[in-house]
Amino acid sequence: MNQxxxxxxxxxxxxxxxxxxxQRIACATxxxxxxxxxxxxxxxxxxPSGVRVVQQFEWSEGVFDLTWAENNENILVxxxxxxxxxxxxxxxxxxxxxxLREHTKEVNAVDWSQTxxxxxxxxxxxxxxxxxxxxxxxxxxETFQGHDHIVYQVSWSPHVPGCFASASGDHSVRxxxxxxxxxxxxxxxxxxxxxxxxxxxxxxxxxLFSGSVDGLIKGWDIRKPxxxxxxxxxxxxxxxxxxxxxxxxxxxxxxSYDFSVKIWDTEQELCLDTVEHHTEFVYGLDYNxxxxxxxxxxxxxxxxxxxxxxxxxx
Amino acid sequence: xxxxxNTVFGHLRNQTVKSELEVRxxxxxxxxxxxxxxxxxxxxxxxxxxxxxxxxxxxxxxDDLLAAVFKAVISDxxxxxxxxxxxxxxxxxxxxxATVARLAQxxxxxxxxxxxxxxxxxxxxxxxxxxNVAGNIRNGAYSIGLAGGVESMTRQYGSSAAxxxxxxxxxxLQVTQDVLLPMGITSENVAAKYGVTRKEQDEFAxxxxxxxxxxxxxGLFDAEIIPVTTTVTDKNGDERTVTVSKDEGIRPTxxxxxxxxxxAFKENGTTTxxxxxxxxxxxxxxxxxxxxxxxxxxxxILGVIRSYAVKGCPPDVMGIGPAVxxxxxxxxxxxxxxxxxxxxxxxxFASQAVYCVKKLGIPIERxxxxxxxxxxxxxLGCTGARQFSTLLHELKRxxxxxxxxxxxxxxxxxxxxxxxxxxxxx
Numbered sequence: 043m044n045q046x047x048x049x050x051x052x053x054x055x056x057x058x059x060x061x062x063x064x065q066r067i068a069c070a071t072x073x074x075x076x077x078x079x080x081x082x083x084x085x086x087x088x089x090p091s092g093v094r095v096v097q098q099f100e101w102s103e104g105v106f107d108l109t110w111a112e113n114n115e116n117i118l119v120x121x122x123x124x125x126x127x128x129x130x131x132x133x134x135x136x137x138x139x140x141x142l143r144e145h146t147k148e149v150n151a152v153d154w155s156q157t158x159x160x161x162x163x164x165x166x167x168x169x170x171x172x173x174x175x176x177x178x179x180x181x182x183x184e185t186f187q188g189h190d191h192i193v194y195q196v197s198w199s200p201h202v203p204g205c206f207a208s209a210s211g212d213h214s215v216r217x218x219x220x221x222x223x224x225x226x227x228x229x230x231x232x233x234x235x236x237x238x239x240x241x242x243x244x245x246x247x248x249x250l251f252s253g254s255v256d257g258l259i260k261g262w263d264i265r266k267p268x269x270x271x272x273x274x275x276x277x278x279x280x281x282x283x284x285x286x287x288x289x290x291x292x293x294x295x296x297x298s299y300d301f302s303v304k305i306w307d308t309e310q311e312l313c314l315d316t317v318e319h320h321t322e323f324v325y326g327l328d329y330n331x332x333x334x335x336x337x338x339x340x341x342x343x344x345x346x347x348x349x350x351x352x353x354x355x356x
Numbered sequence: 357x358x359x360x361x362n363t364v365f366g367h368l369r370n371q372t373v374k375s376e377l378e379v380r381x382x383x384x385x386x387x388x389x390x391x392x393x394x395x396x397x398x399x400x401x402x403x404x405x406x407x408x409x410x411x412x413x414x415x416x417x418x419d420d421l422l423a424a425v426f427k428a429v430i431s432d433x434x435x436x437x438x439x440x441x442x443x444x445x446x447x448x449x450x451x452x453x454a455t456v457a458r459l460a461q462x463x464x465x466x467x468x469x470x471x472x473x474x475x476x477x478x479x480x481x482x483x484x485x486x487x488n489v490a491g492n493i494r495n496g497a498y499s500i501g502l503a504g505g506v507e508s509m510t511r512q513y514g515s516s517a518a519x520x521x522x523x524x525x526x527x528x529l530q531v532t533q534d535v536l537l538p539m540g541i542t543s544e545n546v547a548a549k550y551g552v553t554r555k556e557q558d559e560f561a562x563x564x565x566x567x568x569x570x571x572x573x574x575g576l577f578d579a580e581i582i583p584v585t586t587t588v589t590d591k592n593g594d595e596r597t598v599t600v601s602k603d604e605g606i607r608p609t610x611x612x613x614x615x616x617x618x619x620a621f622k623e624n625g626t627t628t629x630x631x632x633x634x635x636x637x638x639x640x641x642x643x644x645x646x647x648x649x650x651x652x653x654x655x656x657i658l659g660v661i662r663s664y665a666v667k668g669c670p671p672d673v674m675g676i677g678p679a680v681x682x683x684x685x686x687x688x689x690x691x692x693x694x695x696x697x698x699x700x701x702x703x704x705f706a707s708q709a710v711y712c713v714k715k716l717g718i719p720i721e722r723x724x725x726x727x728x729x730x731x732x733x734x735x736l737g738c739t740g741a742r743q744f745s746t747l748l749h750e751l752k753r754x755x756x757x758x759x760x761x762x763x764x765x766x767x768x769x770x771x772x773x774x775x776x777x778x779x780x781x782x
Contacts, residue, residue, distance in 0.1 A: 076360065148360070168363075236366065238367065280368065318756075345694070
């Protein structure tokens with residue numbers, strides 16, 4: 043199944059599959075490439091018969107990222123260019139349930155904890171801070187300082203409760219324990235350029251991947267941060283987002299400023315496939331947890347694609 | 357704002373990125389298994405398209421046009437003409453098409469034990485000829501076939517209706533009446549029914565002319581056109597020999613000029629001579645075989661036929677044909693609109709082309725990137741075969757593995773579409 047949706051006059055920043063409904067995606071978009079203007083969140087149902095808009099939310103500022111709640115199929119948390127973190131209910135079209143404002147600059151990423159019975163959200167901001175939230179409360183629970191530049195992404199470990207990783211413009215990837223606010227537990231000087239994305243391997247609790255402005259993707263054993271375990275070369279421009287496959291420990295997908303999405307075998311350090319259906323920077327990328335091989339991406343060409351990539355690539 | 361701009365620029369500034377050796381499996385296309393019995397195209401050529409009655413082919417007969425393209429594809433592929441299993445030629449207006457095709461075969465040096473026939477599926481006759489050959493190869497009738505299309509609108513346009521005995525019952529049904537509508541009226545019907553404005557049609561026509569002119573200037577037609585040497589008789593009755601190597605319908609065009617033209621078919625109508633296809637002469641040929649046969653001869657593959665669909669539609673709005681046929685062909689190939697790099701959609705009229713492009717949501721820059729029939733001309737039976745040349749040589753020039761679509765509408769109410777894959781450089 044290949045389906046395409048146009049986010050008219052809105053440029054794609056992030057797309058995420060629902061953890062509850064296999065056909066549902068949410069896409070965070072911004073007007074005027076997110077440089078100025080407002081933003082929209084599209085909630086879409088995608089199946090072989092087509093794409094249906096379930097809900098469209100408008101926000102006065104660009105929306106740069108979003109994450110689905112793990113405890114309620116209708117709740118979305120979004121990252122605003124105005125420093126806000128908005129909580130939206132898909133069943134309530136009128137507006138966000140709340141907007142949490144603590145970051146003083148753009149929020150670039152949000153991530154909902156996958157550890158059961160803990161409903162924490164992390165936010166990463168251009169103000170160099172990472173914040174920990176319980177969205178039922180009005181204030182953040184904790185603030186993590188240490189990065190010297192924009193924090194582009196933050197990602198909960200799928201294995202170790204309370205553990206998360208962050209990627210920053212200060213060229214580092216850091217690993218944190220949310221019970222310790224006095225600094226990171228590991229600092230990986232990952233690239234010689236800004237690090238825009240990171241994601242954990244879903245099958246190895248010590249393996250972390252980073253993607254950078256230098257066009258490289260590197261794999262890291264967090265216990266031995268001196269040397270990468272793999273380096274994936276092929277993107278011609280910055281790697282904007284990487285996602286580790288939920289179905290294979292050695293497959294990673296990446297979206298880049300070179301307009302392409304690539305799928306990699308990290309063990310063979312080999313590019314398995316290049317997807318070239320965008321004509322602008324590709325910013326958003328996600329794997330469907332329910333449908334093996336199904337992916338979604340979004341780009342500055344206003345297009346969201348949902349498509350299938352076979353897992354048994356050569 | 358400045359911060360955001362600088363941040364994005366910062367992401368593009370890094371010079372350490374090196375484009376290194378990489379595995380490129382291309383686009384969102386499926387990784388089709390290459391089967392030995394896949395039907396592939398190894399050569400596709402066409403004559404230049406000349407203006408009917410005024411152009412360089414006004415004194416050239418169909419068999420000479422056809423023989424030129426037959427020779428060209430045989431020479432391109434270096435096959436032995438004896439190995440051709442069958443020849444099929446699409447032609448709409450020439451009642452002697454089957455005989456003319458047989459003559460062309462001999463003029464081009466294809467021996468008499470190779471059979472030939474003609475086919476007529478209106479404006480998709482050239483495409484249908486290729487698909488007939490492809491189908492017969494798939495049926496196992498032979499493994500190499502030659503397809504083509506030809507039309508001399510100088511000679512047969514307008515005269516073809518002569519002797520057509522219309523059934524007195526034709527008025528009993530609306531649909532049978534509609535079958536006999538002039539094509540220009542069906543264009544007006546499409547424009548009125550689906551709200552395609554004069555302005556949209558003129559802009560589309562202008563774009564077609566501009567793209568064709570640009571492509572001609574850049575030499576993008578050189579790979580597909582086989583120059584034809586022929587004779588032309590001038591006003592004084594003097595014959596002279598000319599070698600025609602360029603399409604003659606391409607002309608400098610302005611939106612002002614197009615806007616001034618009077619409707620050609622209906623008072624207060626929107627279809628004009630400027631936003632309709634031109635009346636032309638030309639021929640094209642396509643050499644088709646199995647992948648196995650191409651491999652045996654070490655012939656590079658220009659295109660793989662991935663799907664084909666024909667579908668009927670109401671005769672009074674026959675121009676919507678591509679909008680019904682393209683989705684079917686895409687579905688058969690397992691592709692979506694966005695997976696196609698180039699759409700060659702015949703521009704019978706700007707009205708119907710605009711409607712089809714909008715209806716299917718095709719990004720306009722993927723439609724007829726080298727211009728279409730509004731600029732190049734539409735020699736009816738030739739067009740479908742001509743589109744193979746235009747599409748496949750352009751996909752090849754771009755280099756990467758990609759897919760293209762050929763489609764057109766047909767008088768009496770039908771649409772046809774084929775999906776072709778250019779497999780990339782071997």
